[in-house]
Each structure stands twice: as structure tokens, then as C-alpha cells.
Amino acid sequence: MSIDNPNTEFTVVINDQEQYSIWPTYHSVPAGWQEVGVTGNKEHCLAHIKTTWTDMRPKSLKDALLSE
Template sequence: MSNPFDDKNASFLVLVNHEGQHSLWPAFIAVPAGWQVALAATDRAACDAFIEANWVDMRPRSLVAAGGG
């Protein structure tokens, strides 16, 4: 099996976890526990743009809340 992230025609999701971290995820693979869909299945360019626009602070929420970083 080839790397699903290399498929230019694939559909992807944007996932987000409780720490506010975002992930590009192949739409055909089940969403792992602890992650929620933030952007429904679409092309990779739309997912990349969504992540760039919405994940502006790379620090986990728990670190921000603790005053770290």
C-alpha cells in the first residue's frame, strides 16, 4: 500500500484533539479515539488552508492554560 498522504486525488479531513492540535487525515480511515472532525472530507489544499487559518498557536491548550511556552 502506498502512503495515503501522497495521493493527490484523495479526500482528507481535518481533525482536532482536546489540546487544540490539528491533523490532516485521510477520509477513508476511521477517526482515531480522542479526535473530532473539524473539517469534513475535501481536497488536501482546502484542508491545508483550514489548518493554517485555524491552528495559529502550536502550543497544546494545557500548556497555554498553565502559562507555559
């Protein structure tokens, strides 16, 4: 069982499908993801995602529905 270190700093990242995640700042952000400019502890980053990512559908699906 893994326990999160409460001192770990995270950054909020987004991919080209406008899906959000958090990533520890001591690791490089993986290919296909970019930082959005929000860093902090896990709770802070997840709170930002909760208020920002209100439509969980991938961008490709939203775009397809708009073009119908």
C-alpha cells in the same frame, strides 16, 4: 518512497489539546481526535489549518500560562 494520491479526500481533525491534523476520509478517525467539519483535498485542508491554528502551543500549556 510514498506518493500521495491527488484524489484522496481528507478531513481536518482536532484533539483535546487543540492540535490539528488531517486524516484520510477512507479511514476511521483515531481515538482522541474529532472532525471539525472541513473536508477536501490535502491542500484545502492544510490551508484551513494554517488560517485556524495560529497558536501551536498545546491547550494544557496555554491554560497553565493563563493561571499564573
